[in-house]
Amino acid sequence: MILLAVLLNGAALAADSSLSSNSLDAAAARYTVTTTKLFDDVVADLEFAISENNYRITGRNQIGKAIADSENIAFPRSTIIHFCNLQTAKEVFDLNPDFLLHMPxxxxxxxxxxxxxIEARLVPENDPKLMEITAKINAMLRRISDYAAK
Incomplete structure (x- = not known):
């Protein structure tokens, strides 16, 4: 079911020829670090680092728990934390509204x-109007990930 939703979403994006290839990079880079810390400690450290960087958590998806509960099976814990800085989001939106797809x-x-x-989805740095902002966002994503891993 999830795979079908992803495929349909991808097909919808591919069908919309008005989308800018500069702002919608399908092969987004990732920043990955691994730690031996306890899962709950990593969550707490991520939340702290996010707030210390003046970002607000906008959502959490506990995918692992949802799968474990719905299938009544043991499943590895996995969570997605969404966060945003409204001032930065507005600045990005004013420069290139298509880039909103990469937020939060x-x-x-x-x-x-x-x-x-721990894996951060880095934002594309290929739009000349956004290069300074996206470089700052990606540096922040790396700092937050590194803090949570230590």
Whole structure:
């Protein structure tokens, strides 16, 4: 079901020829770090680092828990944390509204063989109007991930 939704969403994006290839980079870069810390400690440190960077958490998706509950099975914990700085979002929107697809920022964490994998989806840095802002956002995503991993 999830795969079908992803495929349909991708098909809808591909069908819309008005979308700017500069602002909608399908092969977004990722920043990944791994830690031996406890999952709950990583969550707490991510939340702290996000707030310390003047961002607000806008949502949490506990995918692992949802799968475990719906299938009544043991499943690795995995969570997506969404967060945004409204001032930065407005600045990005004013320069290129198509880039809104990349907002809010998100970092995932998941259990893997006794470790916790932290992964940030970096925003594309290929739009000349947004290069300064996107470089700052990506540096912040890396800092937050590194803080949570230490």
């Amino acid at each position: 920022c998100r970092i995932t964490l998941r259990e893997k063989q006794g470790d916790v994998v």
